[in-house]
Amino acid sequence: MTDTERNTLLPAGLSDILPEDAAFEAETVDRLISCFSMHGYQRVKPPLLEFEESLLSGVGVAVEPQTFRLMDPVSQRMMGMRADITPQISRIAQSRLVDAPRPLRLSYAGDVLRVRGSQLRPERQLTQVGAELIGSAAVEADAEIIVMAIRAIQSTGIEKLTVDLTMPRLVQLVLSRYGLSENNNQKLRQALDRKDAKAVSGLAGKAGHELRILLSATGVAHDGLKILKLAKWADDRAKEIERISCVVDLLTKNVPEIQLTIDPVEHRGFEYHTGIGFTIFSQDPAVEFAGGGRYRVKGVETEDGERATGVTLYIDSIMTALKRPEPNKRVYIPIGSPFSCIARLHDEGWITVSALQPVDDVDMAAQNQKCYYVYDGNELRHVKGLD
Amino acid sequence: MMKGNKLVLAIPKGRIFREATPLLKAVGIEPEAEFDDPESRKLSFTTNKYGLNIIRVRSFDVATFVALGGAQLGFVGSDVLMEFDYQEIYAPLDLEIGKCRLIVAQTKETLEIDSPSRSSSMTVATKYPEVTKRYFAERGVQAECIKLNGAMELAPALNLSRRIVDLVDTGKTLAVNGLKEIEQIADVSSRLIVNRAALKTRPKLIGGWIKSFTEVVNGQKVK
CATH class of the missing domain: 3.30.930.10 (Bira Bifunctional Protein; Domain 2)
Structure with missing residues (x-):
């Protein structure tokens, strides 16, 4: 080392x-x-x-x-x-x-x-x-x-945002209806996480049909909800879908400028969640x-x-x-300036940087301390050599 | 940082590349002429689709570019997805190209002496250390992996390892090097992969491409 x-x-x-x-x-x-x-x-x-x-x-x-x-x-x-x-x-x-x-x-x-x-x-x-x-x-x-x-x-x-709504419980409900469990079905969970429709069909058996509907509903919220509502669901799943639909309505009303997507199979990152989950993304950069x-x-x-x-x-x-x-509120205070001026500048919202000893070139010293202004005994002036 | 509406599709060099070009054509993507020139030093290519660029990188790197958001779409073998379980990647479509198998092989001579089911640990030369470790661990065997980037078939003959884990297509290379397949780990084919955040933030655009590729792949099956 x-x-x-x-x-x-x-x-x-x-x-x-x-x-x-x-x-x-x-x-x-x-x-x-x-x-x-x-x-x-x-x-x-x-x-x-x-x-x-x-x-x-x-x-x-x-x-x-x-x-x-x-x-x-x-x-x-x-x-x-x-x-x-x-x-x-x-x-x-x-x-x-x-x-x-x-x-x-x-x-x-x-x-x-x-x-x-x-x-x-x-x-x-x-x-x-x-x-x-x-x-x-x-x-x-x-x-x-x-x-x-x-x-x-x-x-x-930051302006452009996307909200992705998820229902981590929905997949659990479908699986338990068909006697499958998420915990001992890692391959199926992985296929769902990857949105691999073909693998899901191969692994899910009788649950495949419902899971494929959930997968196909991933995307723009209104389109996805249409797909979900076209299918027939048993009570427990219908309730979840109704719930997410209500949230989509409320969001559309209150934040109409936000793009909404839904993802009924997303699971990663929602390990302790039991109802509607969500992720907020910025659009550019997409994070x-x-x-x-x-x-x-x-x-x-x-x-x-x-x-x-x-x-x-x-x-x-x-x-x-x-x-x-840009830190443009910094003022350089040359040595010998009265302390009262510092308090006054602070009240006006300025950041003061005081000299500790006399210098030859005040403007240079101010620049070194990233100050845009110098206090010259009476008022503030721009540091010379800066635009 | 991604700017505006730019979209990048990552395609692996080599094996999958040849089979990928007809697929691109079928969905209406026509890359610039240099794309088909194997001698070209260019890595990024424009296409006839406004804002869509194609990059040509190594197979394992396709997954990395897409996972980190440098590319939004990619073609990659399922072998790569088995090796790196990237959380940021969705693999919604089996492109049904680049088909081959991931297998365990060893020399014909050693085949009789020891069977893999009776060892508690063994050295394996492979490009896929994660898959290999997992596969052998499930059988109660500790795999000591020697990471090679190519010509795995040489390893047993030169005493680097007893076995190899590698992709095979026809099995010719194995046979020529005196190796015999003993177990298959998985069937491999290429997948369309997409970046998670890109799909969430541009659902119509990315969703549209997934749909186009799905239609083409399904259409080809019918024919």
């Missing part, structure tokens, strides 16, 4: 965020979370580490393989570093806030750590901003979360900005437990689509 390597190499998937970018990210996070508070979502702040048993139970089961563990030297118990914040919020809702009136609206912002990055996001430390709406089964709750997430992303200046959906606070294993829905915004991908504004 060379000296440079020893001092500067970071573990895979971890990175330093430097000046300007770090400030811009913090501003963006503030803007997103303040959009959530405007909608009545109250911020909570769970800890980075928890005991394994609580962190990885209920909703947390799904993120277990992604969780870093360490031993608590004090209690001698295993702790897990959070890989997702939603399970922590659902723990809070069931414990400390169990008596708080419902529906309960909570929001959060914080970093999570994952054992492995994904192909698209090699980062192992990710910033999440999210909101959870706990204690309502209404379709209006699904729509509220999705519309609010869209509004939040739009507040950063995922947010995801979420319905779940039970006690996890997928039980049918009881409060109904909840929520969204997580992926700050790292949102940041890649945003252009950082």
